[in-house]
Amino acid sequence: MTNNEDTIVALATPNGIGAIGVIRLSGPDAITIAQKVWKGKDLTKQASHTLHFGRIMDGDMELDEVVASLFVAPRSYTRENVVEVSCHGSNYIIESIIKLFIRNGARAAKAGEFTLRAFLNGQLDLSQAEAVADLIASNSKASQQIALQQLRGGFSSQLKQLRDQLVTFASLIELELDFAEEDVEFANRDQLKKLIHEITKVIGSLIQSFELGNAIKNGVNTVIAGRPNAGKSTLLNALLNEERAIVSHIPGTTRDTIEEVLNIKGINFRLIDTAGIREATDAIEQIGVQRTMEKISQSALLIYVFDADQITAEELTADIESLQKPGITMLLVANKADLLDGDEKLKKFKEKHRNSYDFQGSPTDGLVLISAKEKQQIDELKQQIYAAAIKENLSGHETLVTNIRHLEALQKTEEALIRVLAGIDTVTSDFLSMDIKQALHYLGEITGAVTTDDLLENIFSKFCIGK
Template structure:
């Protein structure tokens, strides 16, 4: 993990646009940039200043640019950083990067700038991972959670837990030095109280993963029902585009179709499924089985019914079968534009949302009910939510180690066994923030970043 060399990469996305930013970081970043920059001497400029000039290859002028200077440790990576803003021409960008490499830099690996920020103490590992989440965020909720973690909300909670454990760990370790004198420096009742309190915090953090994960990746919502009740029409209406094929022929949808929409800052993954019915068609039967599997995995089911196909008793039976899955669901009666007022009145006993997907009637009410059912629209910006499966696994291992500590207190064991279990809990907490890490772990995390970040 040596980071003594200078790295370079395009920091902005490729494609159409007016400006591109090329980033250098490392001990020689300013001097390397200065070799090809014609204007002020960059090596003599103050930090956080921007300078106009040209980039030149010999006598050839490549572009007019702005060079931004950040002097260590006052930069993202805590190293010298130069960001060159140039016109967004692939030819110009490639020429400038090649000149910088020729001058002594090397091409950066994915996530290497953020890796250096972590290695140089600019952020801990959980904050670094939140940077990737922030870049990938596509809704107000996922952005909110990523920002909260990047600003250290999760890290501060873990830091507080570790500091309390370290205090008792040091007292237990001290007892080992006086093992022959049979003394206790760590009050066992206080230690038990601490472990119970930490256990409660860990339980809260672990349980927050379900909510944090869906905010990060989108809430899976399955649209289910019998064939030809209007599931594909509803999906198209929600997305405001012809995403699914609509046909009067039963069984048109034979596989799941997914797409995302944003409702009040929360991303939902709506999944159109094959109609549920008994069929001799092998392919359609596989689609129906996949529908049932998706329904079991969903955070919410929109069960669509068509009272022109089935009477109230049959629809009630279908609703009962959905309820047995144990997944929250919304009952929706479609094609209300074709129903008589007295028929609608009779159907109110099953407390459905009435819509006409074809005419887009009642769809906004359905969206409101979806939000209410998943209970994510009242996200508190101060909530610490776990969104990363790696973090959850480490928290679970920490909790298991602390259970062993409690067992050791209740069934008196020697200090060395208590010390071992506390050290193990500290190790797992440290894995989250990176105070305990391996090169393989870091490579796996940062390889998922985009180049230039």
């Protein structure tokens, strides 16, 4: 663990030349250390949340004209004295000022140490601290909104309510143990059953939300697959509205995967264009087909594209059966609809494939009919891609689990509570107490009510330095 009596310093803005750089000091001596090298108003006598213009001096040499922002404890991010110095964004100036602060009593901050101090000083709980890193890393509106909600304590508040209810019953059961010889019952077993059922229902819902939360946080792995010359690369270009992939009438043009990100309604879809699925004609194409199958197995959403004018019903059925995998949502896209000109051809197409999928005139009935070349129905396809991956209505108010550590802790909590229910009428109070304590322990790990040095080191080492 780090020494919280130290004053730490780090660059809070990204490395590289820019208009300004912000250097952050935090700790008991932050203001006095800054004052040692400051030329301007006496910073030790200024009020919190004020800005001051001055100069940073290394002896008689002026390093830069800067603005210092003062945050006096406990009214700061870390609940310590904090000084943020905004200087010009020269790497030389930034390094010189940081070295000057270190020579005057500060030390270089470790990764995530400012947020670690905010947690240790009670400004944030552990799940909120992790939300800080998620907010910094957010790359879509949806992931930003989820991180903000968690940072504001929405998830923590829900867990605290569950934990407080369990603590009450745990206390009553502990009381029973104190009076074990008198065979008294303080914790009503029926009420405990009801409470455990309610809590496991909420925890089960949180566990189920991870699939959606993880997709929003990290994006949805989306593979575009199909036979050669089905129009996969043309579809990728149409979805991105740019000529990203080489398009040719020659089958097997795409030999390797091409990956791009498409944002639909605030959700990032990581589109992967793959080599056509067929018996390879050479070693290079064979590698491409193998990579296609690997990408499909790793995907959450599979967009299967086929030539609506050429594929037979038997070929379509065989492809669907071979590509369907547990846990992977498949969206069928019939491409080259422009070749089905006229009602008669479209009628024959639907008749030919009626045994593969139902057609009721709606793209939600199993298949989307498009023309990637002519960019027909592309907006409708985007709607279907979104609906296939995000099966729930995102109101922005529900709690979604996005962190694998939180998921594992919730799963262990659920297992402990199931043991409580299984033994509530048969086991003695001491065994019930053990299982309830385990559930409390795992819930506490999420918010930081229960921590270890190794856990904190693992979490905060993934933060950027300066945060």
